[in-house]
Amino acid sequence: MSIMIEVKDVVKTYKLYRKPTDRLKESVFPTKKQYHENFNALNGISFEINKGDALGILGRNGSGKSTLLKLITGVLSASSGTIKVNGRMSAILELGAGFNPEYTGRENIYLNGLMIGLNRSEIDTKMDGIIEFADIGSFIDQPVKIYSSGMFARLAFAVAINVDPDILIVDEALAVGDVRFQMKCIEKMKELKAGGTTILFVSHATEQVKRFCNRAVWLKDGVIEAIGESSEIVDLYEDYMKYNSGDNGESNMKTADSKVNDEIDPDMILPSNPDIVASITKVNINETKFKTFDQVEVQVDYEIYDKIIHGLLIGVALYTPDRQYIFGPNTYLEKINVPNTHGRHQVKYVIPRLPLLGGTYNIDVGLFNNEGIVCLDYKQEAAGFTVVNKYFSEGLVYIEHNWEVLR
Numbered sequence: 001m002s003i004m005i006e007v008k009d010v011v012k013t014y015k016l017y018r019k020p021t022d023r024l025k026e027s028v029f030p031t032k033k034q035y036h037e038n039f040n041a042l043n044g045i046s047f048e049i050n051k052g053d054a055l056g057i058l059g060r061n062g063s064g065k066s067t068l069l070k071l072i073t074g075v076l077s078a079s080s081g082t083i084k085v086n087g088r089m090s091a092i093l094e095l096g097a098g099f100n101p102e103y104t105g106r107e108n109i110y111l112n113g114l115m116i117g118l119n120r121s122e123i124d125t126k127m128d129g130i131i132e133f134a135d136i137g138s139f140i141d142q143p144v145k146i147y148s149s150g151m152f153a154r155l156a157f158a159v160a161i162n163v164d165p166d167i168l169i170v171d172e173a174l175a176v177g178d179v180r181f182q183m184k185c186i187e188k189m190k191e192l193k194a195g196g197t198t199i200l201f202v203s204h205a206t207e208q209v210k211r212f213c214n215r216a217v218w219l220k221d222g223v224i225e226a227i228g229e230s231s232e233i234v235d236l237y238e239d240y241m242k243y244n245s246g247d248n249g250e251s252n253m254k255t256a257d258s259k260v261n262d263e264i265d266p267d268m269i270l271p272s273n274p275d276i277v278a279s280i281t282k283v284n285i286n287e288t289k290f291k292t293f294d295q296v297e298v299q300v301d302y303e304i305y306d307k308i309i310h311g312l313l314i315g316v317a318l319y320t321p322d323r324q325y326i327f328g329p330n331t332y333l334e335k336i337n338v339p340n341t342h343g344r345h346q347v348k349y350v351i352p353r354l355p356l357l358g359g360t361y362n363i364d365v366g367l368f369n370n371e372g373i374v375c376l377d378y379k380q381e382a383a384g385f386t387v388v389n390k391y392f393s394e395g396l397v398y399i400e401h402n403w404e405v406l407r
């Protein structure tokens with residue numbers, strides 16, 4: 001298997017100054033006193049990425065993710081250690097990076113194409129495809145300084161993913177575009193992945209990493225906390241974040257007293273915002289009070305405004321009021337085909353024997369596409385219920401069990 005990127009013992013040290021004048025003093029009197037402190041944003045990082053890998057990079061704010069990507073793309077240089085890159089790389093780092101604000105969109109496509117090593121005629125053959133993908137109309141011939149952040153994202157993505165890169169690097173940028181554009185990008189990124197392109201992907205949306213990437217690395221305070229199979233690393237990371245993020249989700253607490261929430265116009269009026277491609281219109285639960293082992297039925301009504309949504313899935317998740325995640329199956333993982341064409345649809349989720357013990361529980365419902373990579377609509381705490389029993393056991397769930405008297 002060929003190694004596309006090799007990162008070895010990499011350290012990146014930034015100089016931190018208490019005041020801007022300290023930086024000035026140091027540059028004016030370089031041999032005198034030091035006015036800075038050294039800070040290692042990356043502290044001895046080593047890993048390899050093979051051809052065709054999609055590597056997700058996880059870590060809380062300030063853990064060193066962007067610094068790592070900037071070193072790999074050569075925007076920054078390492079203080080020590082080595083980075084070897086094998087192949088043509090295109091990257092979407094901070095939005096607007098690599099663009100000249102005075103140039104038009106079209107001129108910036110040339111600029112970017114040349115930067116990643118294409119010649120003029122290669123860019124010419126790809127030009128129409130890039131412009132069509134970006135889909136920003138006549139803005140393509142306007143200077144990019146007048147672009148909105150969404151237009152920037154469209155152009156940056158269109159260029160980066162349509163130039164046949166061997167390595168594609170994406171730093172959070174996907175979050176900027178609208179849902180329809182996100183779907184298009186994911187489709188294209190899947191195509192590239194299938195064709196053997198190596199992808200590095202920073203995202204705070206851990207579900208995207210779990211579903212899109214086969215491997216993941218978790219950075220913590222500038223060192224690798226864990227690296228390996230993406231679903232394992234995401235689980236470890238989420239577990240850590242649950243107890244260390246300072247946000248236990250309590251702000252979203254809601255009691256379970258309503259049978260129906262989030263009802264919208266039943267006559268399928270198209271949404272005024274054309275970026276909405278589908279929505280959950282109604283979530284209905286058969287009861288609000290259950291006993292353990294009762295049957296629970298959750299009916300989900302949804303509408304699709306596009307002609308078809310490829311890879312549509314519905315997920316239903318059970319939570320405690322303090323947002324402890326209990327169970328979250330989805331129709332993709334369980335290979336259930338759900339209607340995905342224009343129109344109004346209804347799906348029922350049934351738990352034949354509820355194993356939960358006494359307490360209050362909430363239900364989230366989500367519509368996603370592409371194996372859950374892009375969220376089309378999400379209703380947090382769309383329904384809720386309580387479980388009340390005569391005292392017969394303790395804990396959260398009833399687990400089937402036996403007792404044996406051995407002596």
Ligand SMILES: Nc1ncnc2c1ncn2[C@@H]1O[C@H](COP(=O)(O)OP(=O)(O)OP(=O)(O)O)[C@@H](O)[C@H]1O
Pocket residue numbers: 014015016039041059060061062063064065066067068
């Ligand atoms: N130019 C710089 N000078 C000094 N410190 C910097 C510089 N750039 C980044 N840092 C520091 O290095 C650390 C890592 O930053 P980096 O941007 O790589 O983190 P990140 O994981 O990408 O964060 P985020 O998720 O917020 O984008 C942070 O503590 C940051 O404050």
